[in-house]
Amino acid sequence: MNKQQAKRAGLKRRQRRVRGKIFGTPERPRLRVVRSNANIYAMIVDDLKGHTLVSASTLEAEFKGTKTGNKEAAEKVGKLIGERALEAGIKTVSFDRGGRIYHGRVKALADGARAAGLEF
DSSP, X not given: OOHHHHHHHHHHHHHHHHHHHOOOOXXXXXXXXXXXXXXXXXXXXXXXXXXXXXXXXXTSGGGTTSOOSSXXXXXXXXXXXXXXXXXXXXXXXXXXXXXXXXSTHHHHHHHHHHHTTOBO
């Protein structure tokens, strides 16, 4: 196993560990964060039904022409997901950082969602 495969395996292991503890219900769905080098994605999921209730990412039209792999973009996505969640009647969520460290862009997205009025 080379270095890249070991990093990917470690991430998958952390994701499974986090997913074993966090479960989205209709009353308190799961806010899932997916981060790549270029973009960040957030979705609110009801795990009982297996449905995505609300989503937002830096691939949307309003981010066209801007840098999408930085903390400012992550904070905007957080505010966007928070606003959309409140419109859908979702006030509280369980935060799923996806095996990533709660730091940098993941933290910026969480702060943006909290600023928009989402509780977790």
